[in-house]
Amino acid sequence: MRKLLLGMIAFLLFLTACKDETKKETTATEPAAGETKAQPAEFADAKYAQLGKDGLAALSSGDIDKWSANWADNIVWQWNNGDSVAGKAAVVAYWKDRRANVIDSITFAQDIWLPVKVNQPQQNEAAGVWLLSWYAVNAKYKTGKRMMQWIHTVQHMDANDKIDRVIQYLDRAPISAAMAK
Template sequence: MRKLFLFVLCASLFVGCKKEAAMEPATTTADTAKTVAPAEFADAKYTEIGKAALAAMTSGDMDGWTANYAENAKYYWNAGDSLIGKPAIDKYWRDRRMNVIETISFKNDIWLPVKVNKPQQKIEKAGVWLLGWYQVTAKYKGGSSMTQWMHILYHFDDNDKIDEVNHYVDRVPIMAALPQKK
């Protein structure tokens, strides 16, 4: 009985797939050329921009780190905090890197440059996005260190400048590693 059930199930799926395939209209090369994928891989140069940013942060080269930011850039964290404008982003991270973080390093980084042609939802922006995942270790001045995985999304404007950042971090290990104020 069990074998019969599996046979009928497989046969139904096979016949159903064949019917759907037969009902789909054939596409021509001209039709295919007009169809734009909702998303596609973007140029690898965006990966190099992400890697260069991490290298600049590691060395404390904050001018190099902010070099690819647009003047109107927005920086968002998953907790809801944000910075608006390149000067505010630069001031925050320059102060943090020079006065709070003694050393910082990144490893096991993974990058995916994507071009969104047709946003799937109203909140999604079209254009080039660089998705990054990496393990960060930060040693804080007067405190201890923390290691965690982070995820970051960079959106690029038409001039290949970063105009939006979405940074996903776990603040618990960061706060635990910072020196406690008395």
């Protein structure tokens, strides 16, 4: 799995690094001499990767208040199955309940972080900074059972560098099995 993720990242780096070296005629939509045209997407500042790492450390320690300090008031947390929680107060309540009553301990390993700045949205994604991450999760539930899986998380930052959207891609089956009594 890690080789696949590293391959995907290498491919993204390759696409970003490739430039059309052929000379083009200047048109009204192209930059004037001496200017550079913004790429549709580019690497963002590494500070966003650190923000993500700090968030996982806070979640692991059970400090939801510290973790949520970087969330926007209008945050939407969405999962790949279509479920979602909207609003900072609701998302904080959700995770405080999970950490206090459902998850006994949780650790993260083999994490990969890719901060990307989208200058020109391609479809319906928002412009701005997105933090892509992949990590192995090892959680022990209050039932005494464990759950281990890879999770992919996508986070969007608003104009104030607050997280306003989180999309998590995970497999619910091992989570449900670990929660079963």
